[in-house]
Amino acid sequence: MVDTPDIIRIEAAHFSYGERPILTDLNLTIRRGEIVAIMGGSGGGKTTLLGLIGGRLKPSSGRVMVEDQNVPTLSKSALYQLRRRIGMLFQFGALFTDLPVFDNVAFPYREQTDLPEDAIRALVLMKLEAVGLRGAAHLMPSELSGGMARRVALARAVALDPAIMLYDEPFTGLDPISVGIIGRLIKRLNTALGMTSVIVTHDLNETLRLADRVIVLSAGRVYCDLVPDQIRASSDPFIRQFADGLPDGPVPFHYPASDYVQDLVQS
Amino acid sequence: MNRSKFDLAVGAFVALGIIALIFLALKVGNLTGFDSGTGYVLEARFDNIGGLKVRAPVKSAGVVVGRVESIGLDGETYEAVARLRISSSFRFSKDTIAVILTSGLLGEQYIGLEVGGVPDYLSNGERITKTQSAMVLEKLISQFLFNKAAEPPSQVK
Amino acid sequence: MSRAPLSWIEALGAAVTTRLDRLGLAARFVAALFGVLGIALLRASLIIRELYFSGVRSLSIVIVSGLFVGMVLAVQGYEVLQRYGSTESLGVIVALSLVRELGPVVTALLFAGRASSAVTAEIGLMRATDQLAAMDMMAVDPLARVIAPRFIAAVISLPLLAGLFSAAGIIGAWIIGVHLIGIDDGAFWSQMQASVDVRIDIVNGMFKSVVFGVAVGLISVFEGFFAPPTAEGVASATTRTVVTSSLAVLLLDFVLTVMMFRGLNG
Structure with a gap:
């Protein structure tokens, strides 16, 4: 297998939920070792994109190449083989609520390896130490704050040292301190473990501090593909609306509707 | 909860269930030796x-x-x-x-x-x-x- | 607003289509579930955990209910039997009602309310909070790791619980009949033994509860697995589990009873 620089390559991918198209003719590549942020309006297909990369969703057409394998065509066992090299942090962590923190992080080792229990213990404590929560190993997920739960989930996601990390809105619902902590952890893990990171996020400030590249999606395709400095300097109205948080602009405030006055008169 | 407690409780449950079935078979029903096929x-x-x-x-x-x-x-x-x-x-x-x-x-x-x-x-x-x-x-x-x-x-x- | 004259046909068509869709979904789900049963059976510790939550936790309600049902049967049965002067047949009537019908059926209904509803809610919430998706992304099949052990636990628990229910009921009837009413102890048991057949009555009753276990287990994991990821969705899925399971148990009971006891009286 040739070690190509493009670890993820999406070619002409189409995806729709029923009648509603989400992705139309999406093309993008992500290189090994990068941290790439995916931004765009809500319902713009960002989370769908992670679903395609992880093989949880299948495009209606097009190719999704991850480590030179076309994900939609993989068999279940080949897909599971690939997923051992992909870590994913879900929006709210998705910790197993019936297991304590320690067992949550130990889960991938117990399921995927034949390591003895004392080796698993050492590895789990190491991962928890990396996210600063070794002391919380005995707690149940319900006893954790949102930020702590996200960090435990991060420790669990990187347990098997994946080549690719997918983050689904890792900053949503967190206080600014936790946002900073998670952001720094993402950066540190990316360099320390030599990973490639794809982050779907709304948090522009943290993203610009963190990412090597920002891909903005709009109407189911790549709107622009820029480095953080270009975003800061951009005068594009769409990007400005995002960067400055303007309520109305190219992304309309109103959901498409018939004429307001006419609607009132009719009723 | 630790595993041995599960094991103990489930073991007791299964034993109790089997005792109940044996009770039904021996005390309630007639398990005589001439079911179809024998004799x-x-x-x-x-x-x-x-x-x-x-x-x-x-x-x-x-x-x-x-x-x-x-x-x-x-x-x-x-x-x-x-x-x-x-x-x-x-x-x-x-x-x-x-x-x-x-x-x-x-x-x-x-x-x-x-x-x-x-x-x-x-x-x-x-x-x-x-x-x-x-x-x-x-x-x-x-x-x-x-x-x-x-x-x-x-x-x- | 004008409605098309054929709209009710359209509505009927839509209703049939959604039902068929769901049936197809269920068929694929069951096929996939049976595909991973072999792997799941190897993970005894997972099944033991579910046996604890489904079986052990249902013990008290099943035994207490069985005891009371048996006691009521004894009182009612005695009332009728004494008119014909055959009160020593009380044991037979109670034992046959429990072993053939009430044991398997009532236990399955109790199990649907006590254990299966909890399974549906738990799986539904795991799905709503992305726990199943997270597991899937960790290359662990949720069907084998989460769904199958719960299904297997239902199939194992139900016959054992039904046996306990019947045994508790017979003991309840014995307490009332022999100790309170004063029927002869020897006649109570010997009449019962003479008329209750292990193969026809007890084994068939157990077979029924295995079938009920399969049905109730499948319904609970299916409803949980496909519950909409909202509070409302999980709540209505839980209700559906209890309602569908109860109806399925009663319908299956009728079919199985007709199949089993037809031809016996030839």
């Missing part, structure tokens, strides 16, 4: 079997020794053919008589085996030649009335 079969023909059912008991001196396995009708002789599955621990002489009896006045019907004195024993598939059919209540009553009617009306004044 041997005898055949008996009756003119009328009355209300005899499949799986009705076959008794000898009041002790259950087998069950009625099937009941059929011989198309040529119009006799009822009962096949009896008998426990292999009992043997019956060749001149055994099979009688259809009723337990109590309204009870279920069963087959009683009355053993004779011949030293030869019936073996698998053989026929019990001497049989006595079921008492059918209507026949008894009509016979009784017939006899009554036939009597001279001596008492009538």
Whole structure:
């Protein structure tokens, strides 16, 4: 297998939920070792994109190449083989609520390896130490704050040292301190473990501090593909609306509707 | 909760469940040794079997020794053919008589085996030649009335 | 607003289509589930965990219910039997009702309310909070790791619980009949033994509860697995589990009873 620089390559991918198209003719590549942020309006297909990369969703057409394998065509066992090299942090962590923190992080080792229990213990404590929560190993997920739960989930996601990390809105619902902590952890893990990171996020400030590249999606395709400095300097109205948080602009405030006055008169 | 507590509780649960099933099998039901497939079969023909059912008991001196396995009708002789599955621990002489009896006045019907004195024993598939059919209540009553009617009306004044 | 004259046909068509869709979904789900049962059976510790939550936790309600049902049967049965002067048949009537019908059926209904509803809610919430998706992304099949052990636990638990229910009921009837009413102890048991057949009555009753276990287990994991990921969705899925399971148990009971006891009285 040739070690190509493009670890993820999406070619002409189409995806729709029923009648509603989400992705139309999406093309993008992500290189090994990068941290790439995916931004765009809500319902713009960002989370769908992670679903395609992880093989949880299948495009209606097009190719999704991850480590030179076309994900939609993989068999279940080949897909599971690939997923051992992909870590994913879900929006709210998705910790197993019936297991304590320690067992949550130990889960991938117990399921995927034949390591003895004392080796698993050492590895789990190491991962928890990396996210600063070794002391919380005995707690149940319900006893954790949102930020702590996200960090435990991060420790669990990187347990098997994946080549690719997918983050689904890792900053949503967190206080600014936790946002900073998670952001720094993402950066540190990316360099320390030599990973490639794809982050779907709304948090522009943290993203610009963190990412090597920002891909903005709009109407189911790549709107622009820029480095953080270009975003800061951009005068594009769409990007400005995002960067400055303007309520109305190219992304309309109103959901498409018939004429307001006419609607009132009719009723 | 730790694993050993689960194991202990589930172990106790399964043991309790199995004890309940054993209780049902031994104390509530009859786990006698002549379920279908074991023992041997005898055949008996009756003119009328009355209300005899499949799986009705076959008794000898009041002790259950087998069950009625099937009941059929011989198309040529119009006799009822009962096949009896008998426990292999009992043997019956060749001149055994099979009688259809009723337990109590309204009870279920069963087959009683009355053993004779011949030293030869019936073996698998053989026929019990001497049989006595079921008492059918209507026949008894009509016979009784017939006899009554036939009597001279001596008492009538 | 004018409605098209054929709209009710359209509505009927839509209703049939959604039902068929769901049936197809269920068929594929069951096929996939049976595909991973072999792997799941190897993970005894997972099944033991579910046996604890489904079986052990249902013990008290099943035993207490069984005891009371048996006691009520004894009181009612005695009332009727004494008119015919055959009160010593009380044991037979109670034992046959419990072993053939009430044990399997009532236990399955209790199990649907006590254990299966919890399974549906748990799986539904795991799905709503992305726990199943997270597992899937960790290359662990949720069907084998989460769904199958819960299904297997239902199939194992139900016959054991039904046996306990019947045994508790017979003991309840014995307490009432022999100790309170004063029926002869020997007659109570010997009449029962003479009329209850292990194969026809007890084994068939157990077979029924295995079938009920399969049905109730499948319904609970299916409803949970496909519950909409909202509070409302999980709540209505839980209700559906109890309602569908109860109806399925009663329908299956009728079908199985007809199949089992037909031909016995030939």
